[in-house]
Amino acid sequence: MRSNIFMKDRVAIVGAGITTFMRRALETPRELAWEAAKMALDSAGLTLSDIDCVVIGSAPDTFDGMHLKGEYLGDGSGAINKPMTRVYVGGGTGVFVPESAYWHVASGVCKKVLVVAEEKMSPAHPHPQYVFKYIWDPIIERPLGPNLLWIFAMEMRRYMAKCGAKKEDIALVSVKNKRNALDHPAALTAANITVDDVLKSETLVWPVNLLDVSPVTDGAAALIMTSENVAREITDSPVWVDGIGFTLENQHWYNRELAFPRYLNYAARMAYKMAGIERPWKEIDVAEPYDPFDYKELHHIEGLMLARPCEAWKLVREGYFDRNGELPTSPSGGLLGVGNPIAAAGLMKVAELFWQLRYEAGKRQVKKPVHKAVANAWGDLMQAGTVIVLSN
Amino acid sequence: MSSKINKLPGIKLKEKEMYSLIGLVEDMPQAKYDFAAGTTISKFLEGLKEGKILGRKCPKCGRIFVPPRSYCEWCHVATNEWIEVPQTGEIHTAVITYISTKREKIERPEVVGTIKLDVPGYRDGEYEFAGLFHKICVDPQDVISGKAIGMKVKVRWKPKEERKGNILDIECFEPL
Numbered sequence: 001m002r003s004n005i006f007m008k009d010r011v012a013i014v015g016a017g018i019t020t021f022m023r024r025a026l027e028t029p030r031e032l033a034w035e036a037a038k039m040a041l042d043s044a045g046l047t048l049s050d051i052d053c054v055v056i057g058s059a060p061d062t063f064d065g066m067h068l069k070g071e072y073l074g075d076g077s078g079a080i081n082k083p084m085t086r087v088y089v090g091g092g093t094g095v096f097v098p099e100s101a102y103w104h105v106a107s108g109v110c111k112k113v114l115v116v117a118e119e120k121m122s123p124a125h126p127h128p129q130y131v132f133k134y135i136w137d138p139i140i141e142r143p144l145g146p147n148l149l150w151i152f153a154m155e156m157r158r159y160m161a162k163c164g165a166k167k168e169d170i171a172l173v174s175v176k177n178k179r180n181a182l183d184h185p186a187a188l189t190a191a192n193i194t195v196d197d198v199l200k201s202e203t204l205v206w207p208v209n210l211l212d213v214s215p216v217t218d219g220a221a222a223l224i225m226t227s228e229n230v231a232r233e234i235t236d237s238p239v240w241v242d243g244i245g246f247t248l249e250n251q252h253w254y255n256r257e258l259a260f261p262r263y264l265n266y267a268a269r270m271a272y273k274m275a276g277i278e279r280p281w282k283e284i285d286v287a288e289p290y291d292p293f294d295y296k297e298l299h300h301i302e303g304l305m306l307a308r309p310c311e312a313w314k315l316v317r318e319g320y321f322d323r324n325g326e327l328p329t330s331p332s333g334g335l336l337g338v339g340n341p342i343a344a345a346g347l348m349k350v351a352e353l354f355w356q357l358r359y360e361a362g363k364r365q366v367k368k369p370v371h372k373a374v375a376n377a378w379g380d381l382m383q384a385g386t387v388i389v390l391s392n
Numbered sequence: 393m394s395s396k397i398n399k400l401p402g403i404k405l406k407e408k409e410m411y412s413l414i415g416l417v418e419d420m421p422q423a424k425y426d427f428a429a430g431t432t433i434s435k436f437l438e439g440l441k442e443g444k445i446l447g448r449k450c451p452k453c454g455r456i457f458v459p460p461r462s463y464c465e466w467c468h469v470a471t472n473e474w475i476e477v478p479q480t481g482e483i484h485t486a487v488i489t490y491i492s493t494k495r496e497k498i499e500r501p502e503v504v505g506t507i508k509l510d511v512p513g514y515r516d517g518e519y520e521f522a523g524l525f526h527k528i529c530v531d532p533q534d535v536i537s538g539k540a541i542g543m544k545v546k547v548r549w550k551p552k553e554e555r556k557g558n559i560l561d562i563e564c565f566e567p568l
Contacts (some may be wrong), residue, residue: 143558204489
């Protein structure tokens with residue numbers, strides 16, 4: 001993959017904000033966006049008048065029940081009379097928002113960008129799950145009565161068959177992430193649980209049980225991203241965006257191998273190349289792989305080349321990915337522990353790396369020294385891969 | 393939220409609280425959609441009605457697409473040949489569903505998955521293959537034990553008079 005990108009400015013992250021992640025929030029979506037945006041501005045010592053451009057990310061409009069959600073979220077996100085972009089690649093959106101902000105700054109078009117991601121899933125009822133019906137092909141898929149969990153279960157089953165992993169090996173990821181989330185003040189589903197708890201929770205679509213899955217969540221997150229010169233005026237400890245990657249896989253998911261996430265691997269190679277990283281498994285110090293399901297973290301660790309294909313599940317057993325392990329993954333607690341307000345969850349992961357690289361993560365700070373970090377998100381029918389590489 | 397900030401914004405509601413909120417408005421979209429199947433899938437569905445699985449071949453790379461497409465997504469050229477493909481294949485992945493589209497518990501769990509069909513034009517072990525997503529009539533225990541993965545299967549058709557030219561004309565894939 002050749003990335004033909006000529007950058008005018010180096011890009012930094014200088015501030016971050018987040019709301020509590022909740023099953024049901026009283027706040028409207030735009031109020032959630034406002035809270036996160038305000039916190040991010042405050043953390044960078046900026047006000048809205050300093051901001052040149054706004055980038056908004058939100059996943060399917062159907063969750064909030066509002067169409068044109070970018071425009072709807074505009075006022076809370078501080079976008080009035082400013083250049084505003086809304087990006088959307090399903091679950092991949094959370095990492096795609098700072099990627100979009102990156103090219104706003106790297107191109108020289110904007111110097112200071114406010115980056116906001118929001119999702120409110122609670123309005124859809126009896127269960128937001130039903131909304132996912134509309135991502136399936138109406139002619140050859142919907143008549144079968146699919147549920148979104150089917151496709152994850154199919155992918156997990158294929159991974160297990162191809163790689164020899166058992167449900168109890170995969171459940172360790174849920175145990176780890178929910179435990180990590182105990183130290184995250186925004187967390188919705190933080191808990192000390194055991195592998196047995198996961199295996200005994202309700203079977204939804206075998207092999208997926210309730211505790212293998214991240215929860216339905218409301219919440220928002222935000223970042224401030226600026227050019228290098230601006231960043232150096234604002235802070236002594238900017239976090240640099242070294243590389244971005246984003247690719248789209250074929251929508252005909254039933255026509256391809258599901259054990260290895262090629263959709264992510266191509267995006268990761270693009271981001272690493274831009275960042276000058278040749279051996280990610282050695283050079284990356286901390287990672288936030290996208291974990292809406294426990295197997296998905298393993299899948300993504302392999303797609304990000306932090307472990308060889310089919311080996312992540314063995315390493316998780318050895319504690320390799322624990323907060324005090326060799327290569328901590330999801331030290332935040334991830335989507336499994338902190339929660340999954342779709343676009344905001346991906347951005348929460350990037351915010352976590354920002355705090356980790358500034359040694360500001362408090363109890364969540366990983367034990368080893370950190371210099372380089374990677375986060376990813378994934379979206380649609382195993383399609384959109386988004387990757388961001390950061391350094392301090 | 394660096395370590396300095398402990399209290400985050402956000403007011404949590406319990407389920408009961410949410411549904412008794414002042415100003416709560418309930419709304420439901422009343423839009424109804426009729427989807428045209430398109431130029432190639434229409435013909436594919438006609439084939440199902442006649443008990444055939446039809447694929448479409450790319451003149452450039454030779455791949456045969458099932459379900460068929462009017463263009464090759466890799467070469468970006470028009471496909472130009474209809475090929476009737478074998479009704480056999482192997483199970484790529486299979487799962488047991490206990491919930492409906494609306495996430496309600498269903499009484500009889502169902503097995504669904506993807507089938508890699510025995511279609512020529514692909515290299516052995518290639519990432520892509522011709523195949524279908526459908527119901528699979530196997531014992532759920534075989535899905536759990538792993539016996540089902542890689543199992544040889546064939547199409548079980550609905551009786552001819554019940555076929556309507558839609559994807560459900562295939563009842564399921566069953567062991568050979």
